[in-house]
Amino acid sequence: MSDLQALNAIRIVLINTSHPGNIGAAARAMKNMGLSKLYLVQPKHYPADDAVFRAASALDVLDTAVVCDSLDEALAGVDLIVGTSARSRRIPWPLQPPRDFAESLPGFAAQGRGREVAILFGREDRGLTNDELQRCSAHIHIPSNKEYSSLNIAMAVQLICYELRVAHLAPAELSAEPTDGWDSPWATDEDKQRFYVHLEQTLVELDFLDPAAPRQLMTRLRRLFGRVDLDQMEVNILRGILTAAQSKSRAAPHKPDTKQ
Amino acid sequence: MSDLQALNAIRIVLINTSHPGNIGAAARAMKNMGLSKLYLVQPKHYPADDAVFRAASALDVLDTAVVCDSLDEALAGVDLIVGTSARSRRIPWPLQPPRDFAESLPGFAAQGRGREVAILFGREDRGLTNDELQRCSAHIHIPSNKEYSSLNIAMAVQLICYELRVAHLAPAELSAEPTDGWDSPWATDEDKQRFYVHLEQTLVELDFLDPAAPRQLMTRLRRLFGRVDLDQMEVNILRGILTAAQSKSRAAPHKPDTKQ
Numbered sequence: 445m446s447d448l449q450a451l452n453a454i455r456i457v458l459i460n461t462s463h464p465g466n467i468g469a470a471a472r473a474m475k476n477m478g479l480s481k482l483y484l485v486q487p488k489h490y491p492a493d494d495a496v497f498r499a500a501s502a503l504d505v506l507d508t509a510v511v512c513d514s515l516d517e518a519l520a521g522v523d524l525i526v527g528t529s530a531r532s533r534r535i536p537w538p539l540q541p542p543r544d545f546a547e548s549l550p551g552f553a554a555q556g557r558g559r560e561v562a563i564l565f566g567r568e569d570r571g572l573t574n575d576e577l578q579r580c581s582a583h584i585h586i587p588s589n590k591e592y593s594s595l596n597i598a599m600a601v602q603l604i605c606y607e608l609r610v611a612h613l614a615p616a617e618l619s620a621e622p623t624d625g626w627d628s629p630w631a632t633d634e635d636k637q638r639f640y641v642h643l644e645q646t647l648v649e650l651d652f653l654d655p656a657a658p659r660q661l662m663t664r665l666r667r668l669f670g671r672v673d674l675d676q677m678e679v680n681i682l683r684g685i686l687t688a689a690q691s692k693s694r695a696a697p698h699k700p701d702t703k704q
Numbered sequence: 705m706s707d708l709q710a711l712n713a714i715r716i717v718l719i720n721t722s723h724p725g726n727i728g729a730a731a732r733a734m735k736n737m738g739l740s741k742l743y744l745v746q747p748k749h750y751p752a753d754d755a756v757f758r759a760a761s762a763l764d765v766l767d768t769a770v771v772c773d774s775l776d777e778a779l780a781g782v783d784l785i786v787g788t789s790a791r792s793r794r795i796p797w798p799l800q801p802p803r804d805f806a807e808s809l810p811g812f813a814a815q816g817r818g819r820e821v822a823i824l825f826g827r828e829d830r831g832l833t834n835d836e837l838q839r840c841s842a843h844i845h846i847p848s849n850k851e852y853s854s855l856n857i858a859m860a861v862q863l864i865c866y867e868l869r870v871a872h873l874a875p876a877e878l879s880a881e882p883t884d885g886w887d888s889p890w891a892t893d894e895d896k897q898r899f900y901v902h903l904e905q906t907l908v909e910l911d912f913l914d915p916a917a918p919r920q921l922m923t924r925l926r927r928l929f930g931r932v933d934l935d936q937m938e939v940n941i942l943r944g945i946l947t948a949a950q951s952k953s954r955a956a957p958h959k960p961d962t963k964q
Contacts, residue, residue, distance in 0.1 A: 473859055478849040501852050538933075543870070587869060589738040592761050595862075599733055602859045603866050609847060610803070673798075 447550060447612050448478055453559040454549075454608060456601055457483040457518045459576065460567045464489050468498030468506065469598035470565075475502035477605035482509040483518040483562070498598075515564075515576060522562045527572050527580035528600055530593055539585035542604050546611035563604060565597050628677035635679045640666060646686040649693045707810060707872050708738055714809075714868060715822040716861055717743040717778045719836065722828050724749050728758030728766065729858035730825075735762035737865035742769040743778040743822075758858075775824075775836060782822040784812060787832050787840035788860055790853055797837060799845035802864050806871035823864060825857050888937035895939045900926060906946040909953045 456474055461467055467490060471482055482505055484490060490511065499506050512518045519525060526545060549561065564580065566572035577583060586595060586603055595603075631639075644662055647653035653661055674682075716734055721727055727750060731742055742765055744750060750771065759766050772778040779785060786805060789797070809821065824840065826832035837843060846855060846863055855863070891899075904922055907913035913921055934942075 469856065469859075472852075472856060475852045476848050476855050476859070498856075500856070501854075541870075586866070587873060588736050589869075592732075592735045594761075595736050596729065596732060596758075596760070599729075599736075599859065599862045602855075602862060606846070606863050609849075610801075613847060 448609070450550065450559065450612055451478045451608060452480055453561060454479055455481045455483050455518070455522065455560070455562040456605070457485060457515070457562050457564045458487065458597070458601075459485045459515065459564060459572065460488065461490075461565075461597065462488045462568050464492030464495040465498045466568065466596065466598045467492075467509075468495035468500075468502075470601040471495075471499040471505040471509070472502040473598055473602035474605055475505050477602075477609040479605050479608070480505055480508070482506070484509055484511045485515050485518050486513065487511065515579070519562055519579070522560045524561045525564065525580050526561070526582045526584055527564045527577050528566070528604065529577060529583040529585055530571060530588070530595070538583065540582050542584050542586055542607040543611075545582065545584050546604070546607035549608070549611065565600060568597055628675040631674045631676050631679045635676060636669070636674060639669075639674075639679050639683055642683050642686050646690050646693075649690055708869070710810065710819065710872055711738045711868060712740055713819040713821060714739055715741045715743050715778070715782065715820070716865070717745060717775070717822050717824045718747065718857070718861075719745045719775065719824060719832065720748065720827045721750075721825075721857065722748045724752030724755040725758045726828065726856065726858045727752075727769075728755035728760075728762075730861040731755075731759040731765040731769070732762040733858055733862035734865055735765050737862075737869040739865050739868070740765055740768070742766070744769055744771045745775050745778050746773065747771065775839070779822055779839070782820045784821045785824065785840045786821070786842045786844055787824045787837050788826070788864065789837060789843040789845055790831060790848070790855070797840075797843045800842050802844050802846055802867040803871075805842065805844050806864070806867035809868070809871065825860060828857055888935040891934040891936050891939045895936060896929070896934060899929075899934075899939050899943055902943050902946050906950050906953075909950055 456470065456479060458467060458470060461484065464487070467482075467484065467487060474480065474482060491506075495506060496503065510518065526540075529539065563584070564572060564576060566576065572580075584604065586600060588595060640662070643665065644653065647661070648655055672678075716730065716739060718727060718730060721744065724747070727742075727744060727747060734740065734742060755766060756763065770778065786800075789799065812819075812821075823844070824832055824836060826836065832840075844864065846860060848855060900922070903925065904913065907921070908915055932938075
């Protein structure tokens with residue numbers, strides 16, 4: 445069962461953000477993934493037009509964002525605090541990939557250890573301070589290219605919110621989503637077998653397939669169509685083509701059998 | 705074994721991009737994840753300062769980007785073409801989650817079906833045209849909030865490049881990364897057991913633990929420290945504290961045994 449409601453208990457906390465565009469982009473990234481609680485600790489320039497522009501249709505997330513004077517204010521009532529960290533520190537901290545973190549959250553809630561979670565994102569140039577990192581029980585590290593590992597902060601928000609959404613979707617929903625709303629029912633095996641019989645019969649009538657020496661032709665055609673998950677409309681279209689070919693073939697003068 | 709080299713054979717193709725800032729942000733997202741081949745099909749405004757600004761330290765990706773007059777030009781030599789699609793179409797196409805797609809790529813290359821891959825990203829406002837989508841053998845769909853499903857295009861590039869990186873990392877690397885560079889060797893079990901003996905002995909000397917009625921004290925302390933993966937330096941620090949406590953305790957006047 446999916447638990448997308450749990451995403452409402454996750455706070456995205458941006459600390460001392462310099463560029464308001466990043467705040468807007470983070471708001472949009474959150475809403476795209478179904479998160480809504482944005483906390484801004486001492487943003488450098490806010491409110492700002494650039495934040496509004498980059499938020500696009502996520503103005504509601506900006507409008508309800510909580511601007512705080514201190515990190516403590518943003519963390520009131522929170523049960524679990526995690527930080528995002530690109531740099532390694534003088535005293536290294538255990539780093540967790542975003543996927544592991546996201547997948548651990550539903551279990552954390554299920555254990556009755558509280559649900560309110562805060563994820564801290566630091567300054568564009570310097571990330572989180574050591575004091576801020578030490579408030580966190582885990583540090584999330586996004587796997588990245590060692591030659592250029594510093595992601596834009598809104599991008600980091602997007603990636604982590606995406607992992608949170610995927611982790612809170614039921615596996616069935618994730619794989620069901622792609623075929624939702626397919627416009628024709630899938631062909632049954634019986635439909636497909638009737639198609640193959642029709643196909644073979646037509647190929648014989650077209651003198652393309654010699655029943656006395658069929659070789660691998662039908663096998664290859666079965667392998668070809670077998671790789672496509674045909675729907676009923678497609679089977680009907682293909683059989684319509686076969687019927688049309690049969691009709692022309694039957695109307696045509698009989699080709700003399702060269703073996704006679 | 706990881707195969708991050710394979711990321712160099714993946715082209716990110718941006719079609720008719722309106723905002724040059726998005727091109728720069730996409731270049732940065734690519735480099736952060738280890739991709740390098742950017743193709744721009746008829747960008748609206750390019751080159752542009754905004755692209756340079758948002759690319760930050762990924763100017764090399766911008767400098768080597770191939771600007772094309774047509775999609776065909778961008779697809780020359782490509783073995784597999786996939787599109788990114790947010791909208792459902794009148795004729796629905798099978799949609800694949802980014803993770804499934806990313807995880808299928810190493811297998812695709814291993815089957816000798818070619819390695820050059822192109823991933824198409826459409827216009828900010830209208831995505832890919834039906835003609836463009838029909839050039840693709842698969843459509844990637846990023847799971848998103850039905851109330852606001854349209855991601856910024858550079859964000860979509862970031863998410864897909866991230867999934868590609870994670871899929872091409874060896875599982876060991878992904879989980880090994882976090883503890884890379886820990887600054888002290890991990891404590892052995894022998895170290896930990898000596899610590900528990902020392903702890904128990906100290907608690908007795910401190911008259912905190914009564915060997916005749918130990919209750920669950922040591923069990924609880926073992927459970928506490930067992931949840932932390934202690935390193936050798938931490939064990940040394942803890943034992944140093946115990947030794948200091950013992951030394952004070954031994955120097956202190958003997959506490960009369962109240963049971964006498």
